[in-house]
Amino acid sequence: MDPKYKRNYAFNGIAVLLLVGALFWSRGNLDGYKIQIMNLIAVNIILALSLNLIYGFTGLFSLGHAGFMAIGAYTCSLLILPATYKQTMFLLQAPMWPFSVMHAPFFVAVIIAGLAAAFFGFLIGLPVLRLGGDYLGIATLGFAEIIRVLANNMPRVTNGALGLKGIPSYSNLWWNYGWCLLTLYVMVRLVRSNFGNALKAIRDDEVAARAMGINTFRYRLTSFTIGAFFAGVGGALLASLLTTIDPRMFIFTLTFNVLMIVVTGGLGSITGTILAGIVITVLLEWLRFVENPITFAGMTVPGVPGMRMVVFSLALLFIILFRHQGIMGRREFSWDWLFGLFRKRREA
Amino acid sequence: MSLAMFVQHLLNGLTLGSLYALIAIGYTMVYGILRLINFAHGEIFMLGAYFVFWGVTLFRLPWFIAVIGAIVVTSFAGIIVDRVAYKPLRNAPRISALISAIGVSFFLQNFAIVVFSAIPREVQRPAWLVKVIIVGKVRILPLTLVVPALSFVLMMGLLYVVYKTKPGLGMRAISRDIETSRLMGVPVNRIIALTFGMGSALAAASGIMWALRYPQLQPVMGVIPGFKAFIAAVFGGIGSIQGAVIGGLILGLMEIMIVAFMPSLAGFRDAFAFILLIIILLIMPTGLMGEKLEDKV
Amino acid sequence: MPNSDAVLETDALTIRFGGLVAVRDFSVRIPRGSIVGLIGPNGAGKTTCFNMVTGFYKPTEGKILFNGQDITGWLPHKVCSAGIARTFQNIRLFHTASVIQNVMVGARVRQGTTWWHALLNLPSFWKEESELREKALFLLDAVGLKKLADEESGGLPYGAQRRLELARALATDPTFLLLDEPAAGMNPNETQELMGFVKDIRTRFNLTILLIEHDMRVVMGICEHIWVLDYGVTIAEGRPEEIRSNQKVIEAYLGEEYVRDA
Numbered sequence: 025m026d027p028k029y030k031r032n033y034a035f036n037g038i039a040v041l042l043l044v045g046a047l048f049w050s051r052g053n054l055d056g057y058k059i060q061i062m063n064l065i066a067v068n069i070i071l072a073l074s075l076n077l078i079y080g081f082t083g084l085f086s087l088g089h090a091g092f093m094a095i096g097a098y099t100c101s102l103l104i105l106p107a108t109y110k111q112t113m114f115l116l117q118a119p120m121w122p123f124s125v126m127h128a129p130f131f132v133a134v135i136i137a138g139l140a141a142a143f144f145g146f147l148i149g150l151p152v153l154r155l156g157g158d159y160l161g162i163a164t165l166g167f168a169e170i171i172r173v174l175a176n177n178m179p180r181v182t183n184g185a186l187g188l189k190g191i192p193s194y195s196n197l198w199w200n201y202g203w204c205l206l207t208l209y210v211m212v213r214l215v216r217s218n219f220g221n222a223l224k225a226i227r228d229d230e231v232a233a234r235a236m237g238i239n240t241f242r243y244r245l246t247s248f249t250i251g252a253f254f255a256g257v258g259g260a261l262l263a264s265l266l267t268t269i270d271p272r273m274f275i276f277t278l279t280f281n282v283l284m285i286v287v288t289g290g291l292g293s294i295t296g297t298i299l300a301g302i303v304i305t306v307l308l309e310w311l312r313f314v315e316n317p318i319t320f321a322g323m324t325v326p327g328v329p330g331m332r333m334v335v336f337s338l339a340l341l342f343i344i345l346f347r348h349q350g351i352m353g354r355r356e357f358s359w360d361w362l363f364g365l366f367r368k369r370r371e372a
Numbered sequence: 373m374s375l376a377m378f379v380q381h382l383l384n385g386l387t388l389g390s391l392y393a394l395i396a397i398g399y400t401m402v403y404g405i406l407r408l409i410n411f412a413h414g415e416i417f418m419l420g421a422y423f424v425f426w427g428v429t430l431f432r433l434p435w436f437i438a439v440i441g442a443i444v445v446t447s448f449a450g451i452i453v454d455r456v457a458y459k460p461l462r463n464a465p466r467i468s469a470l471i472s473a474i475g476v477s478f479f480l481q482n483f484a485i486v487v488f489s490a491i492p493r494e495v496q497r498p499a500w501l502v503k504v505i506i507v508g509k510v511r512i513l514p515l516t517l518v519v520p521a522l523s524f525v526l527m528m529g530l531l532y533v534v535y536k537t538k539p540g541l542g543m544r545a546i547s548r549d550i551e552t553s554r555l556m557g558v559p560v561n562r563i564i565a566l567t568f569g570m571g572s573a574l575a576a577a578s579g580i581m582w583a584l585r586y587p588q589l590q591p592v593m594g595v596i597p598g599f600k601a602f603i604a605a606v607f608g609g610i611g612s613i614q615g616a617v618i619g620g621l622i623l624g625l626m627e628i629m630i631v632a633f634m635p636s637l638a639g640f641r642d643a644f645a646f647i648l649l650i651i652i653l654l655i656m657p658t659g660l661m662g663e664k665l666e667d668k669v
Numbered sequence: 670m671p672n673s674d675a676v677l678e679t680d681a682l683t684i685r686f687g688g689l690v691a692v693r694d695f696s697v698r699i700p701r702g703s704i705v706g707l708i709g710p711n712g713a714g715k716t717t718c719f720n721m722v723t724g725f726y727k728p729t730e731g732k733i734l735f736n737g738q739d740i741t742g743w744l745p746h747k748v749c750s751a752g753i754a755r756t757f758q759n760i761r762l763f764h765t766a767s768v769i770q771n772v773m774v775g776a777r778v779r780q781g782t783t784w785w786h787a788l789l790n791l792p793s794f795w796k797e798e799s800e801l802r803e804k805a806l807f808l809l810d811a812v813g814l815k816k817l818a819d820e821e822s823g824g825l826p827y828g829a830q831r832r833l834e835l836a837r838a839l840a841t842d843p844t845f846l847l848l849d850e851p852a853a854g855m856n857p858n859e860t861q862e863l864m865g866f867v868k869d870i871r872t873r874f875n876l877t878i879l880l881i882e883h884d885m886r887v888v889m890g891i892c893e894h895i896w897v898l899d900y901g902v903t904i905a906e907g908r909p910e911e912i913r914s915n916q917k918v919i920e921a922y923l924g925e926e927y928v929r930d931a
Contacts, residue, residue, distance in 0.1 A: 085467050151654050158470050160410050162602070163653050166646035169599070173643035210788055217787035218773050218780060225763040225774040232761035235723060237749030237778030237841050240816060246784060276595075280478060287471060292765075330485030330591075337478035344472045345460050354765060 032359045040205065043108055047197045051103075059197065060265075061309050066200035069260050069301035070207045073286035073294065075255035079283075080291035082247040084153065084228030085161040089255050089282050091168030094175055094274040095144050096256030097263035098135040100180055101191045103127060103133035104264065113189060120180035130194040134203070134260045141256020142249045144171075151250040153241060157228075160262025168279065175271040188263075195264035203261060207254050211294050214250070223247055224292070277333075281308070284340050288350050296352030311335055381632045382625070383516040387585060389624025390523035394578035395601030396608065396616035397530060398450075398571025404547040404611035405567055407466055411473035412453055413575055414598020415480035417547060420576025420654060421583040424489055425495055435498060443576045450572025451565045459561075483592035495587035498593070499651035521582045526577055527617055530570060547611060565594065572582040593623055598629075605650040609659030618660060674736075675703045675870050676845050676877040677753075682721055682731035691717045695731070699845075699894075704871060704878045706888045708897035708912075710921065715881045716758055718898070721757050724748040735845070752841035756834045756880070758850045764823030767835055768814055771822050772805035772877075775840030780841045807837040811870070828859050835854050839874060848880040860884060864891050868872040889913065891895075897921070 050062060067279040071089065078086045102110070102123050110119050118124070152163040166322050174345030175182045182188070196221060214220050225233040226240050263269045281304070317324050343350065395417055427438030458474045461469040501515045527649045534540040544564040545553040554560045582597065583589055604623045605610050608615025623645060631638045652659065675698050684871075688791055690775050692714040720726040722733055724745040733741045740748055763771050782806060798842040809815045812832040817825065822833055831851060838846060843904035851867070852860045864887055871878055882888045888895060889909045897905040897912060899921040905912060912918055 085470070124397055141521050152650065158407075159606075159653055159657070161467075161470065161608075163407065163551070163650055165599075166603075166649045170643045170646050173640055173646075177639040213787045213790070214784055217784065218801060219784040219787060219795070221766060221770045221774050222777050224766055224770070228763040228765050229761045231725070232763065233661070233774070234725075234745040235749060235755055235761075236775050236837065237746045238774070239744075240744045250784075268699065277478070283471070297487070301485055315597065320563040328486055329490060332484035333478060337475050337482060340475040341457060341472060341479065344468055344475060348461075348464060349702050353385060365930075 027358065030364075031112075032181070035089070035310070037225050037308040037358045043201065043205075047201060051197060056090040057171075061264050061305065062211070063195065063197060064301050064309070065305045066197075067258050067265065067283070067299055068259070068285060068305045069204050070200075070254055071258040071282045072289065072297045073207050074258065074300050075084050076286045076289070076294065076297045077107035077211060077223075077254075078189050078248055078251035080286055080297075081220065081227065082223045083242060084244055085157060086164040086168065086251070087117060087161045087254075087276070087279050087283070088148070088164030088168045090274045090276060090278040091164075091171040091257030091277060092141040092145060092252045092255035093262065094261030094271070095141045097249055097269050097274075099140040099256070099268060100133045100260030102181075102186045102264045103136060103310040104130055104175065104192050105130040105174050105190070106192075109190060114179070116179040116184050117185065120182075120281065123181050130192075130199070130264070134199075134257055137231070137260035138253040141259065142253035145255075146245065146249045149245045149252075153248060154246045165276065165279070167274070168274070174272050176275070182271070185271060187267050187268060187273075191263055191267045191269065193267045195238025195261050200261055200265070203257055204329050208294070208298075210250070212294075215294065219243075227292075283338070287340065287348075288314065288343055288355060290350030290352035291354035292354040293350070293356055294348055295357040295370050296355075299351055306335065307333070332342070374509070376511075377632075379510045380512070383512065383520075383542065385625035385628035386621065387519045387624070388486060389621035390520045390636075391582050391585070391620075392597065392601045392604045392624050393617045393620025394523055394574045394598060396605040396620045397527070397613055398575045399602050400418055400608070400610055400613060400616040401543070401567050402472045402570050403605070405543065405550070405564060406458070406462075406469070408458060408469050408473065409602065410571075411470065411475040412456075412457075412480055413571070413601075414594030414596075415477050415484070415581040416446060416450050416453070416594070417481065417570045417575040417582070418484060418594035419449055419470045420572075420579035421589055421593065422484065422581045423576070425493070425583065425589060428496070433653065439577075439580055442580060443573050446579075447573040447575035450568040450575070453627075454564065454568040466512040467654040477600060481591050482597070483666075486512040490591060495583050495589060497584055497587055501584060517583055519585060521538070522577070522581065523578055526574060528623055530574065531613065538564060602643045603645045603652075606649060607652050607659055609661035612629075612659070612661040613663035615659055674701050675699060676736060677718070677722065677879070678734040679722070679900070680732040680734070682718070682728045682733065684717060685729045689696045690901055692721070692898070693903075695721075695898075695903060699877060699878055699879060701706045702871070703893050704725060704867065704891050705878070705894045705896070706892035707879060707881050707898065708883075708888055710833075711829055714901040715898055717901075718851060719881065722748075723753060723847065730874055734741050746778070747826065748754075748843055749815060749843075749854075751755040752840045752842070752844040754838035754845075754849065755847040755890055756831075756838055756849055756851065758853065760830050760834055762830055762833060762850050764821070766822055767819050768822050768825070769802070769809065769818040771837050772808055774799055775837040776801045776804055778841050789879075804834075805840060808839050810834075811838045811839075811873075812866075827854055831855070835870075837930055839870065843874075844876065845857060846876050846878045848882075850881055852882055856897045860887060867891055 028111060040059070050059060068261055073087055075086070078084050101125055107125050107127060110124055132322045148164070148167045152160060155163055178184070221235065222238050222243055225236070226243055230240055284298060284305045285300045286306060289296030289298070314327065314335065315329050318329040395413065399410060402408055420442055423442035424438050425434040427441055428435060433441065452552060452601055457472045458469050461472055493629055501518065505512045507629060534543055542553070542558045545556070545558050546560060546563055550560060580596070600623060601620060604619035605616045607623065608617070608619030617624050627641060627644060630644060671890060675700040677697065679695055679697050682692060683690065684692050697719055707718060709715055717726065717918060721728045724743050725743050726748065732739060735751055735753060740751060763774060766774070778830060782791070782794040782797050799841060800843070806815060809818055812835055814833055814836065817829065825833060833849070836902055852863055867878060868891060870876060880892070892909060895906065895912045896903055897918050898905060905915045905918045907915070
């Protein structure tokens, strides 16, 4: 094996160990609020990586993430909520079989949630992926809205507008970062393989890709379905993290936040997505202060509701207008790049 | 269902449909010229509604003046949105401009929350518009006659501008081929600004009438009508003004009629339009009156 | 019984766009191992013929036989996996990908392992992936781009982009290659090199080659048989010297200038 590969494997291992150490440390030293933010970072990275696969690497402008997340969140919640608890929570109408009795351990529930989202992704992708560009965006947005309306109007499955409450909060740093690493592994493997080359080829020039024997529709569908799977996983983890879900949570804003991370990080950059996932999640939490009353030196400045999203959307506009390639563009952080940098320094 | 009920539903459907149609025209004109889904168009609609009621309640303007003023201010807002958020991206990939439009949409929504607050506001309506007239067995709200009539006049005015004036000729030229039009001396930027201005004026008119019909103001009030109007534009064939009008009317009528005939589906009301959208895109992507676009190999 | 010595046979291919007949009754028979040309003035329908053969357009009438098999109406990717590769008149590279990635995408159609092999980290996947890499490097070497393997393809000079497109097409392991104006934009030296190269790959890779070209030196220099299109109609066919002296062709296409030069 190439010594470079060996070195990179070693460094990847060290990075994972450092992450594990950091998680251990934060469990003992950070308060609940900060831990919650760390959890959200992991979930947002999962969601953004999956959208980056669909949009950044395959060039499918999809606005359906909230829909996949909703499917994942509801599936997982219904699987981990105890059956007796479901009976008492469903006030409007009794839950329908099999949703009333189904149960699974958390890990299995998350996988099933992902598979459910992937299944819907496959079904909706089958017709809509023939569309290109903005039409695809609108069609997938329509799909997400339909899911939300369904969630609102199927009280025997989703408990309607009341939503699900008291979802067991199994989701913790280990689960979230474990899934995050798994997502990362899948993305890196896919994108670095020749399959990934073919995806990028479709993004760059679909006509040429077809002439080179690529069944572009199948590739798009595969990429879309894998992306939907991880969006479902993200939704599932989020449901268990927040312990409450309702249809109003899955409005377009949710998709917008994920899109914002992808665009900020750079379309087609995995490390950019991770970086932006951290920055944007922290920023979104930090901006909550803008909306709360601030007491400073005895004076109370009232909070301004809506200000958070004003700042946030302005930030997106700023990025798309002045740095549309995002933080990283299509580039990636890699050990090779890092060591190349050191070598140059030494030579200079 | 009695005939009287049916006529009432028909009028309601026509009212809703003409409001959709007015918004849809803005989508279709901008798409025709720039191939951009102006995501912020629903927010322009919302601004129009707020401006008028600000004029009336805050500045104590007479209704007529407030409406005219709000339409003018809103059309400038539309032009500014284009200048700031879309114009710099004319040569960027098309999706960049779309993301920018999504950003503007969120910005305006939340800006409205900051300025007008998220609390829904009641709208004081002029009494004569809501005084029920009874013709035979049909109970008619004057509003349901005024809205379609006024919309019709506005659409005729727009069609006149597009088909009978020089700037209208410029619009049609640009929608064919923007670069050639530029070479032929069409003042492209001015025409684009005019397009945004006119589209926004119609959206403002629609927003004002919407607020009279459904008397409540909310910063997010433009989202769902915006989506639906866009779907109407796609249904009619994006790029075609007549198509947008027909699409809007059909969509409005369909929505009212489905709920009227099948009340159990009322909760799914907002899903109809999206299901329709997906069906249209699949079986008839060019819509009723659109032109076929082909990929060049 | 299909004719075994013909790689491609078309029978009265006709395509209409709306009311316009773009190509009418296009019938060719291309012998195995030959280099043949398709010429005609701009807009004569040459690229349209390519698009029909490679599955991008569906002919309104007529049949396409490839090695005796009816491939009319097949989708482009199936046509490619059957063994027909092409280049484009306006170069169409995967511009954000590196040079070698472009070629590897070409080789993808012959790859057995796929995405879930990659996820499971199977040895068979790694083995095939490195074989493809070797193959890509070999092809890049053949077109003289091996040193630039890791450069971004969008940044290559024009001539190199044309050669890369060729390498990418070869990576699909074709038996029949369609070249759309391979010499466009090349200087006389490069053109000369290209002619040698085309002849060379024919023998090295056992190819049959059909090319569209405006540069008459190329066409007359390497083509064994030529078809001439004008307004979608085949107005002449034959060996280069026959075409050269064909009155119709001279009128329709070569024009006075060529007559004067000759």
